[in-house]
Amino acid sequence: SQKIEQNSEALNIQEGKTATLTCNYTNYSPAYLQWYRQDPGRGPVFLLLIRENEKEKRKERLKVTFDTTLKQSLFHITASQPADSATYLCALDLDSNYQLIWGAGTKLIIKP
Amino acid sequence: NAGVTQTPKFRVLKTGQSMTLLCAQDMNHEYMYWYRQDPGMGLRLIHYSVGEGTTAKGEVPDGYNVSRLKKQNFLLGLESAAPSQTSVYFCASTPTSNTDTQYFGPGTRLTVL
Numbered sequence: 001s002q003k004i005e006q007n008s009e010a011l012n013i014q015e016g017k018t019a020t021l022t023c024n025y026t027n028y029s030p031a032y033l034q035w036y037r038q039d040p041g042r043g044p045v046f047l048l049l050i051r052e053n054e055k056e057k058r059k060e061r062l063k064v065t066f067d068t069t070l071k072q073s074l075f076h077i078t079a080s081q082p083a084d085s086a087t088y089l090c091a092l093d094l095d096s097n098y099q100l101i102w103g104a105g106t107k108l109i110i111k112p
Numbered sequence: 113n114a115g116v117t118q119t120p121k122f123r124v125l126k127t128g129q130s131m132t133l134l135c136a137q138d139m140n141h142e143y144m145y146w147y148r149q150d151p152g153m154g155l156r157l158i159h160y161s162v163g164e165g166t167t168a169k170g171e172v173p174d175g176y177n178v179s180r181l182k183k184q185n186f187l188l189g190l191e192s193a194a195p196s197q198t199s200v201y202f203c204a205s206t207p208t209s210n211t212d213t214q215y216f217g218p219g220t221r222l223t224v225l
Binding site for chain 2: 004008034036041042043044045046049089091098099100101102103104105
């Protein structure tokens with residue numbers, strides 16, 4: 001069956017450390033993968049998009065990797081801050097229809 | 113720009129009642145989407161529209177209807193609400209294709225008793 005998985009347990013990180021979130025998928029061949037941030041009571045907000053032929057993408061303190069062999073994307077936040085605390089969602093874009101396939105998200109807690 | 117707005121923000125219905133959720137965007141986006149978000153699950157697509165006057169079914173369309181009479185508005189209707197439709201509903205839009213960034217509204221929290 002087709003699945004997209006993110007760690008369902010909250011991730012607790014000390015301020016200043018690097019937080020790494022994982023998005024694994026099976027039986028999909030995504031053309032793109034997107035990461036979003038969602039704060040409580042709000043809609044998701046786009047962060048980064050990475051294409052299947054890109055290994056890594058960076059934006060300020062954020063870095064995303066995409067390994068199509070392992071069927072995995074890693075999302076890194078360096079020099080983490082309490083303001084980075086939120087739920088982070090990954091979404092697969094199959095580029096063959098109009099739908100994104102969404103993971104359930106990982107809650108990140110940055111402790112001061 | 114207000115971006116994507118949704119009304120209402122909260123609503124409580126009794127089983128069998130009907131209601132319409134309104135989504136509006138002022139970014140001239142072509143594509144609009146309705147999702148539901150339930151605890152422990154990813155966003156699930158209910159219906160979507162690739163332009164004014166067009167609609168299509170997503171992953172979980174049963175019990176919902178939609179209309180896109182104007183480009184800026186996308187309405188989601190529940191004809192006869194059921195407790196299984198208790199959820200948070202999000203509207204989103206993208207400029208021209210699914211590979212674009214999706215811009216989300218703030219959500220509507222619906223409870224069906």
